[in-house]
Amino acid sequence: MSEPLRVDDLALARSSTPVRRRSAREYPLAARIALGAALPFAILGLWQFIIVLDVVPAYRLPSPEAVFLAGVDLQNRGLLATHVAISTQRVLIGFLAGSLIGLVVASFVGLSRVGRYLIAPTLGGVRAIPSLAWVPLLILYLGINEDSKVVLISIGAFFPVYTVVSNALRHVDPQLLEAGRAYGYNGIRLLALVQLPAAVPAVVSGLRLALSQSWLFLVAAELLGAAMGLGFLLVESQQNGRIDRLFLTILLLAVLGIVTDMVVGVLERYLLKRWG
Numbered sequence: 001m002s003e004p005l006r007v008d009d010l011a012l013a014r015s016s017t018p019v020r021r022r023s024a025r026e027y028p029l030a031a032r033i034a035l036g037a038a039l040p041f042a043i044l045g046l047w048q049f050i051i052v053l054d055v056v057p058a059y060r061l062p063s064p065e066a067v068f069l070a071g072v073d074l075q076n077r078g079l080l081a082t083h084v085a086i087s088t089q090r091v092l093i094g095f096l097a098g099s100l101i102g103l104v105v106a107s108f109v110g111l112s113r114v115g116r117y118l119i120a121p122t123l124g125g126v127r128a129i130p131s132l133a134w135v136p137l138l139i140l141y142l143g144i145n146e147d148s149k150v151v152l153i154s155i156g157a158f159f160p161v162y163t164v165v166s167n168a169l170r171h172v173d174p175q176l177l178e179a180g181r182a183y184g185y186n187g188i189r190l191l192a193l194v195q196l197p198a199a200v201p202a203v204v205s206g207l208r209l210a211l212s213q214s215w216l217f218l219v220a221a222e223l224l225g226a227a228m229g230l231g232f233l234l235v236e237s238q239q240n241g242r243i244d245r246l247f248l249t250i251l252l253l254a255v256l257g258i259v260t261d262m263v264v265g266v267l268e269r270y271l272l273k274r275w276g
Contacts, residue, residue, distance in 0.1 A: 094153025102161030110169030
């Protein structure tokens with residue numbers, strides 16, 4: 001019986017290939033946080049400066065204070081946290097489902113010539129369909145319920161993972177594959193223990209793009225008869241002329257996107273430490 005393939009063996013197999021050098025030492029955490037916060041605070045200062053000079057009418061650009069007070073009002077009425085929680089739940093469920101299916105299909109297309117020639121051309125066409133074009137179709141087949149919203153978000157998450165990972169798997173170092181086969185790994189075991197770990201940077205990039213795409217598809221998903229959620233709040237604010245809530249919703253979507261991307265960043269550091 002063959003011995004299990006260890007991380008050290010994979011590293012040895014990669015030793016003859018060029019290794020990306022760390023170009024520079026990373027900044028301390030406090031410096032990274034300060035640099036990351038510099039531009040948002042600069043934009044906030046410019047926003048307030050425009051309000052003070054009355055360059056743009058209030059009905060077109062609310063002040064930062066008005067946006068904050070709109071959030072306080074929704075929170076006091078018990079609505080803000082509910083909108084955020086419902087939208088976050090939809091995004092996470094759709095993201096996980098779409099990413100998992102994307103990994104499976106990417107593995108088939110990336111490692112199989114039959115899959116590449118059979119599936120890839122069709123998915124290339126489906127990928128070009130705009131998110132709003134799916135809305136009437138999902139309403140027709142799934143109805144106006146939670147399933148249709150999650151499916152739409154899953155579609156948005158699927159394509160970045162599928163595209164990036166399938167391409168990466170086609171370019172895995174042949175020496176790694178030879179090392180894996182020498183230890184008796186084939187099929188699913190070769191994929192799980194050699195090929196996917198070798199494509200970890202691409203997998204993480206695909207997941208980050210999929211998460212961003214999931215938030216983009218959220219607004220279209222919540223057009224499907226939603227009564228709660230940030231997409232619903234965005235549309236309702238536009239219809240009611242509540243520009244303060246409109247800006248609040250956009251800012252909340254940006255913050256949630258940053259937070260969820262940071263979670264994927266933690267996963268990226270773990271995976272790169274383990275397999276990178």
